[in-house]
Amino acid sequence: MDVERVFHMKAGNGEASYAQNSSLQKKSMESLKHILIKSAIDFYTSEAPQTLTIADLGCSCGPNTFAMVKRIIEGICKSCCEMSSTLPDFMVFLNDLPTNDFNSVFVGVPEFVEEMKDCSGASVFLAGVPGSFYGRLFPSCSLHFVCSLHSVHWLSQVPPGLLDQQGKSINKETMYITHRSPTAVVESYFNQFQRDFSLFLKSRSEELINGGRMALAMSSRKSIDCFDKNTTLLWDLLAQSFALLVSQDLVEQEKVESYNVPFYAPSPAEIEDEVEKEGSFSIDYIEPYEFSSSSGNAENDAAIITMAVRAIQESMITYHFGGGEIIEPLFQIYKGLLTEAIKKDEVKSTHLVVVLRKLP
Numbered sequence: 296m297d298v299e300r301v302f303h304m305k306a307g308n309g310e311a312s313y314a315q316n317s318s319l320q321k322k323s324m325e326s327l328k329h330i331l332i333k334s335a336i337d338f339y340t341s342e343a344p345q346t347l348t349i350a351d352l353g354c355s356c357g358p359n360t361f362a363m364v365k366r367i368i369e370g371i372c373k374s375c376c377e378m379s380s381t382l383p384d385f386m387v388f389l390n391d392l393p394t395n396d397f398n399s400v401f402v403g404v405p406e407f408v409e410e411m412k413d414c415s416g417a418s419v420f421l422a423g424v425p426g427s428f429y430g431r432l433f434p435s436c437s438l439h440f441v442c443s444l445h446s447v448h449w450l451s452q453v454p455p456g457l458l459d460q461q462g463k464s465i466n467k468e469t470m471y472i473t474h475r476s477p478t479a480v481v482e483s484y485f486n487q488f489q490r491d492f493s494l495f496l497k498s499r500s501e502e503l504i505n506g507g508r509m510a511l512a513m514s515s516r517k518s519i520d521c522f523d524k525n526t527t528l529l530w531d532l533l534a535q536s537f538a539l540l541v542s543q544d545l546v547e548q549e550k551v552e553s554y555n556v557p558f559y560a561p562s563p564a565e566i567e568d569e570v571e572k573e574g575s576f577s578i579d580y581i582e583p584y585e586f587s588s589s590s591g592n593a594e595n596d597a598a599i600i601t602m603a604v605r606a607i608q609e610s611m612i613t614y615h616f617g618g619g620e621i622i623e624p625l626f627q628i629y630k631g632l633l634t635e636a637i638k639k640d641e642v643k644s645t646h647l648v649v650v651l652r653k654l655p
């Protein structure tokens with residue numbers, strides 16, 4: 296299944312609930328922001344271009360859309376103020392798939408531009424760039440800084456090779472990777488990640504100037520173990536929720552068995568290998584961070600995570616199952632299972648922060 300087609304459908308309820316309920320993303324971004332901001336400031340203080348060109352890849356269209364760019368601009372303006380140097384102009388490109396609701400993003404642009412002028416004196420120019428980041432988006436050597444948050448773990452497509460010759464799923468028990476998945480499933484996911492991430496690196500290497508930086512934060516695994524519970528648990532709980540719907544005859548087993556997600560959480564070593572193979576970047580920083588999803592109120596935490604998972608999954612599930620009737624009961628069950636898992640402190644997530652520097 297092609298990601299552009301499934302994300303296309305998120306203009307419905309899924310997108311709306313993402314826009315209202317992105318606190319999960321916000322929480323982790325708050326903790327990681329200083330590394331991303333620091334890498335942008337480092338670049339600016341060493342190169343000081345008159346116009347700093349920034350691209351945010353996978354910007355979405357919720358309350359977080361301007362958040363990262365805002366912090367980067369504020370950080371650079373503060374640094375300029377401390378050094379008594381002139382502010383650069385900022386050219387910001389916001390990228391997402393063409394099916395992203397860019398209209399709702401654009402509505403917020405004048406307010407954002409004014410806010411930046413008022414609070415930091417910065418002149419900000421902004422444009423939307425619809426297209427897949429698995430391919431070229433910008434002219435050669437046109438970018439100074441690229442950032443992407445919570446997006447590059449989405450693959451360009453569900454990996455081929457998850458069906459047998461009769462068209463039946465070989466990944467029957469889950470929609471991602473589980474310790475019961477056949478080796479061929481693990482390999483298919485890994486191969487798709489390699490193809491996608493190497494294309495991502497190659498595309499950005501042509502677009503960034505020499506010395507330009509790229510800071511990414513994405514779902515990850517702490518180790519090479521691809522069954523890392525931090526990345527598989529949320530999918531396992533979704534598989535269990537589907538199994539309950541099957542037992543109630545609300546959905547066909549075969550349809551559930553053939554549902555797989557275009558997602559891959561790479562380990563730091565897998566990222567390092569791809570960066571080395573592609574050869575255009577050096578790694579300034581790479582570090583996995585673990586977040587606990589438990590704040591002491593399991594029901595509340597479960598509701599937040601359920602809304603975040605639903606926001607992304609709703610369009611894909613609706614597309615695969617040919618309708619959205621199962622969405623409500625599915626995510627009610629999911630929230631219940633998640634609440635129990637959070638009470639046992641089983642729900643944790645790992646995010647990788649990686650800062651790359653374009654080699655000459």
Ligand SMILES: C[S@@+](CC[C@H](N)C(=O)[O-])C[C@H]1O[C@@H](n2cnc3c(N)ncnc32)[C@H](O)[C@@H]1O
Nearest residue numbers: 320353354355359391392427428444445446449
């Ligand atoms: C979880 S949202 C992250 C939004 C925002 N960056 C944040 O941190 O809150 C992931 C976004 O990545 C976008 N995305 C997924 N695959 C993409 C691709 N191949 N090219 C561009 N955007 C993509 C999705 O459309 C979605 O808006």
